[in-house]
Amino acid sequence: MPRNTPHLAIRALTGAVLPVLLVAGCSFGSGSGTKDSDSASDAGPSKEAAPSPEPVKFSTLPDACETVSKDTVKKTVPKAKPASGKSLGSKDADAYSGCLWSGVDLSTFEYRELSVSLRRYDSDVAIGSGDKRATEYAQDKIAAISGNKEAKSVKDAKLSGVGDTATAISYDITKKDGKKSQDYREQRIVVRTANVVVTVDYSGAGLEDAKTPSAADIRKGAEKAAKEAVASLRA
Numbered sequence: 001m002p003r004n005t006p007h008l009a010i011r012a013l014t015g016a017v018l019p020v021l022l023v024a025g026c027s028f029g030s031g032s033g034t035k036d037s038d039s040a041s042d043a044g045p046s047k048e049a050a051p052s053p054e055p056v057k058f059s060t061l062p063d064a065c066e067t068v069s070k071d072t073v074k075k076t077v078p079k080a081k082p083a084s085g086k087s088l089g090s091k092d093a094d095a096y097s098g099c100l101w102s103g104v105d106l107s108t109f110e111y112r113e114l115s116v117s118l119r120r121y122d123s124d125v126a127i128g129s130g131d132k133r134a135t136e137y138a139q140d141k142i143a144a145i146s147g148n149k150e151a152k153s154v155k156d157a158k159l160s161g162v163g164d165t166a167t168a169i170s171y172d173i174t175k176k177d178g179k180k181s182q183d184y185r186e187q188r189i190v191v192r193t194a195n196v197v198v199t200v201d202y203s204g205a206g207l208e209d210a211k212t213p214s215a216a217d218i219r220k221g222a223e224k225a226a227k228e229a230v231a232s233l234r235a
Helices: 002-043 070-076 130-146 215-231
Strands: 096-105 110-120 152-158 165-177 180-193 196-206
Touching (some): 196 215
Antiparallel strands (some): 180 196
């Protein structure tokens, strides 16, 4: 019996040490795991900032009826009624504004009609920049004339010195009023300046067999109105 005493003591000591080491090891492992987990949680998932729309030059529009001077209206639309123009209103004045002047000089039976419309676009991440959207709209306004089967003798030309891009389209059209037909000489000018499109339509006719105005005179009046309308834009 005495010979086995040392062996029993060693076994007892070993049995006591192992649980302590195991407990210590578990404690170290648990602490390390918590620290790594906290670090990962603090870092959080990687997020990129949402893209922002491109800034635009024009954020508002003027009243279209105030874009053409009274003197120009008087010269292009004799006896215009109303002289201040008829507003072609919109629920969103910052996106669209339009105005119409029309009149007939009963001494010469000259009929004239002038309209100015302004269309503004904001940038949209999904659709494109305001300038891009305005460019597409301007192209549609130009194509609308060439695609009109009733328009005759259609001619278009680029204009320089007006906005970023400008196109003038001249054409003739016959309008019917019951059994009576009337020939009109027409001019459309489409100007894009940044994110705004200015469209001017000017037409003339000679009523009661009066002479139809020349294409040169109609274009001259339309260009003057377009330049004034573009100049009225404020960034």
